[in-house]
Amino acid sequence: MLNSDQLIEIRRDLHQIPELALKENETHCYLKKIIAQMDQTNLEIKTSPDLQTALLVRVKGSDPNKTIGYRTDIDALPVNEQTGLSFASKNSGVMHACGHDFHMTVALGILSYYSENQPKDNLLFFFQPAEESENGGKLAYEQGLLTDDWLPDEIYAIHVTPDLPAGTIGCRMGTLFAGTTEVNIDLRGKGGHAAYPQAANDMVVAAAEMIGQIQTIVSRSINPIEGGVITIGKISAGTIRNVIAGSAHMEGTIRGLTQKMILLIDQRIQEVGAGIAKSFNAEVTVELNQGGYLPVENDPVLTKELITYMQENSEIQYEETEPAMTGEDFGYLLSKIPGTMCWLGVEDDSQLHSATFNPQESAIYAGVKAFIGYFNKRMKAGKKN
Missing domain, CATH: 3.30.70.360 (Alpha-Beta Plaits)
Structure with a gap:
């Protein structure tokens, strides 16, 4: 499993190569390179000629009753970075100002664990292009990427927020975004x-x-x-x-x-x-x-279970959050597949989408551990909800 230092290095690599919606070609290649270094025994990879920067990875379960999905967005914003970081964006006028470099890194961390520790249920990781514009989730669904063995029974995602302490999980019943x-x-x-x-x-x-x-x-x-x-x-x-x-x-x-x-x-x-x-x-x-930017309405059963797990785990700091007026195309996927989105705190003085956004990297490993623990618990539950 990728350790904290390795995940931070991956995040910094990704931070330097931000790309706009449907143009995430270098990001796509980098993700494939990292995934190729994992144990391939139970992994299957799927790409699409119609949505070329999309990437799906299926982890075969040992005794599956369901398929658990995890979605991460991979595109960036047309923002000229002003952080002064040594690993700042190399692409002029483009920046991971919304934390999608964090989102991808957390997903890779979770995937790396299950590549070495075969899960009971199937897992599906969806590295989705075009969240910031062009509603990539809707495109993928309508083009049939999420069908048959590639259609999860439930799906989860995170979004970083500078308004919570680093590593804190924030969620709520009902509408998040x-x-x-x-x-x-x-x-x-x-x-x-x-x-x-x-x-x-x-x-x-x-x-x-x-x-x-x-x-x-x-x-x-x-x-x-x-x-x-x-x-x-x-x-x-x-x-x-x-x-x-x-x-x-x-x-x-x-x-x-x-x-x-x-x-x-x-x-x-x-x-x-x-x-x-x-x-x-x-x-x-x-x-x-409207495209695919529907409200992010969390499934009541799955969200209650996720919140209960996060609250009862002494290693996780959890906060209930208020709904936000920000938009997210994960709402489209939630209109088709039951699931939950939650916040991952990254504590910063700058807000999302700002040129000086500099989230705390200690949050990455905390997010990875929180979801590995939750998924392990979900798999013990057995049947689909």
Whole structure:
């Protein structure tokens, strides 16, 4: 089994070669190289010509009743690293600012243990591309990578957080992460001279009114004890100060803790768009794209068992956490396969996605040990839930 020092070295290697969604070619090759150094007796590897950077590793169980899945994401973010570390990113403008280098290393640590200690049940490790964008989990599922012997009966994943002490496991019943939807809005009216507004149809005014109405959706259309967020983060219109803009474009994001909430917000934005179109005699197009970024809704039975194990193990520091409005495409896999995602604390002053994010490496081995212990317990349970 890979020891703590070896895992840290692997993490640093991975940290230096971050790659964007669906371009994780060097990362894919590195993962295969590390896995090739493990005992291959009970391992089977699967790749896909349609999703070339995806990598699945199946560990054959000695007396299987089920297949336990473990998913890790492998892509990085378009962030220019500013940590000053000796093992900082070698790829300009790209960084593992979301901790996926940690995620991969923890997965490799767990896999290395079971390559030397044959599990009772089958284990499936899914090194998934394109979590940050392009919804790689949804792509893999729809392309049939997770079928037959490669379809787990239950699935697990972690996500690092700087807000918990290094090595701490954080989880909760219900929704851990929100689902997200991209919003693109186009308004089309009629441009004209600023001195003759009556001869034009100003889409700056229409866009301003629409933004104001959109902001009332959360405050007036949603139960205040439920969670929802709408942000219009980008707007563009016009060319010069004395020309009335005949068109406007807006981009934003929706966040909701349940799929029902997201669909309600989707509906209300479309209704607001229809109302703006009528009241301003304009054409308004609302485009909504959720892809695979569904809410991360933890399975109640499996999550209760995981939390109980983490709480009762004296070697593990566990904290119950609040739901977060961050998005994760693991939610799509959880909509198809029962499972659980939890946090792994890495304690840092910088937040996820920041150029100075520098998580504590002592968390890696703690995460590996916690999940080996939990999986061993799950395998003693015998039958599928």
